Amino acid sequence: MSSTLFRNASLLDGSGAAPFRADVLVDGTRIVEVAHPGQLPSHIDAQTIDCEGATLMSGLIEPHTHLSFVDQATPEAFNTIPVEEHLLLTLKHAKLYLDSGYTACFSAAATKPRLDVVARNAIDRGEHPGPRLRAASVQFTVTGGVGDLRQMHLDPGEAMFTLPCDGPFEFRRAAREACREGVDVLKIVPSGDTSTPALPSLRTLMSDDEVAAVCEVARAHQKVVAAHARSAESVKMCVRNGVSVIYHATYADEEALDMLEAHKDSIFVAPALSVTITRLRDAGKFGLPSSDAMKKRVDTDLQSTIACMKSLKRRGVKVLPGGDYGFKWNPHGNNARDLTYFVELLGYTPMEVIVGATRWGGEIMGMGDELGLVRKGFLADMLLVDGDPLADLSILEDRNRLLAIMKGGVFHKAPEPGMAMKHRLRTAA
Numbered sequence: 001m002s003s004t005l006f007r008n009a010s011l012l013d014g015s016g017a018a019p020f021r022a023d024v025l026v027d028g029t030r031i032v033e034v035a036h037p038g039q040l041p042s043h044i045d046a047q048t049i050d051c052e053g054a055t056l057m058s059g060l061i062e063p064h065t066h067l068s069f070v071d072q073a074t075p076e077a078f079n080t081i082p083v084e085e086h087l088l089l090t091l092k093h094a095k096l097y098l099d100s101g102y103t104a105c106f107s108a109a110a111t112k113p114r115l116d117v118v119a120r121n122a123i124d125r126g127e128h129p130g131p132r133l134r135a136a137s138v139q140f141t142v143t144g145g146v147g148d149l150r151q152m153h154l155d156p157g158e159a160m161f162t163l164p165c166d167g168p169f170e171f172r173r174a175a176r177e178a179c180r181e182g183v184d185v186l187k188i189v190p191s192g193d194t195s196t197p198a199l200p201s202l203r204t205l206m207s208d209d210e211v212a213a214v215c216e217v218a219r220a221h222q223k224v225v226a227a228h229a230r231s232a233e234s235v236k237m238c239v240r241n242g243v244s245v246i247y248h249a250t251y252a253d254e255e256a257l258d259m260l261e262a263h264k265d266s267i268f269v270a271p272a273l274s275v276t277i278t279r280l281r282d283a284g285k286f287g288l289p290s291s292d293a294m295k296k297r298v299d300t301d302l303q304s305t306i307a308c309m310k311s312l313k314r315r316g317v318k319v320l321p322g323g324d325y326g327f328k329w330n331p332h333g334n335n336a337r338d339l340t341y342f343v344e345l346l347g348y349t350p351m352e353v354i355v356g357a358t359r360w361g362g363e364i365m366g367m368g369d370e371l372g373l374v375r376k377g378f379l380a381d382m383l384l385v386d387g388d389p390l391a392d393l394s395i396l397e398d399r400n401r402l403l404a405i406m407k408g409g410v411f412h413k414a415p416e417p418g419m420a421m422k423h424r425l426r427t428a429a
């Protein structure tokens with residue numbers, strides 16, 4: 001296996017510690033040394049990168065990914081794509097995430113049952129570039145719930161992007177079937193959403209026994225359950241039953257916030273700010289309803305989300321930056337802007353949000369002991385960044401400022417030849 005030595009980097013290791021000068025040696029897929037400059041032998045048999053002026057950090061991790069959302073305005077448009085073309089688009093997005101510095105993604109639902117699974121397997125076998133992926137099922141929703149696009153007079157065939165289920169029996173069966181197909185994440189939709197005016201965010205749609213049924217299957221198969229949960233009751237139902245990834249938590253009340261705090265060691269919250277902010281700001285340009293009444297509802301969602309996330313931050317709950325990208329008004333590849341939203345809207349420091357996007361990202365991937373930190377023994381998923389993200393987070397949104405992207409010890413984007421030198425003297429001697 002090849003070795004790479006990053007010399008004299010400003011190391012932002014993801015632990016929350018202030019950056020320090022370091023040499024980092026990668027051998028095979030892992031980081032094997034992190035040392036102060038001068039501590040390692042002057043000649044090591046490795047490709048050596050001179051990192052002067054650049055920051056070395058863990059690759060970013062997106063906790064709310066939909067690789068098979070295709071940057072269209074409405075979910076209805078996702079349905080009309082044949083599965084073959086849809087897989088190609090899913091893989092195209094996978095490469096885009098890696099190009100954008102995201103070396104791992106936790107999926108928040110696929111739009112056809114096997115898209116995530118097949119993409120993950122192709123990436124893992126090295127057949128296609130992409131991030132490490134926790135592959136999700138399609139969303140399981142109730143009849144008439146968010147994502148149930150059926151119409152009484154039309155046969156939906158196999159085109160549904162969300163699977164309607166009713167009662168614990170059907171939810172259990174859907175979850176087991178997804179497990180059989182190899183997903184890592186089971187996705188449920190227990191609440192409404194502002195995008196569907198007939199089913200507002202405050203409405204709770206799944207019942208307790210339905211959530212319990214999916215969680216029971218997840219426990220049996222060692223899978224993770226992730227939930228679109230905006231209403232207070234939906235958040236409580238999720239926590240009660242063992243859902244570990246809660247998206248949005250828009251209207252969590254005091255009791256829900258207390259419950260999240262009580263389970264803060266085992267639960268992750270991701271508000272997905274970007275999809276709400278861009279829905280408010282830009283979606284009208286793409287033909288989505290944007291009357292004053294609609295904008296008011298979306299803004300109410302946003303303001304309530306901000307208040308809830310500030311409370312969760314104070315309570316020490318792990319809140320992760322990720323934005324539900326994949327819509328025309330919120331397209332893939334801009335994911336790092338959620339980090340800036342955390343600073344501007346939620347009061348996070350740049351350091352705190354980088355920890356959320358790296359170290360806690362490793363934890364949500366179920367790999368907290370080997371992913372998300374630049375530390376000896378961890379997987380070598382790293383970015384070499386032109387400048388200091390702590391001084392200017394927007395650097396992470398600019399792909400040109402990502403000088404190098406490494407996943408598992410292999411460069412997806414290699415540094416310019418001027419930064420890399422070969423030192424073979426030790427073996428030559």
Ligand SMILES: [Zn+2]
Nearest residue numbers: 064066108324
């Ligand atoms: Zn989503």
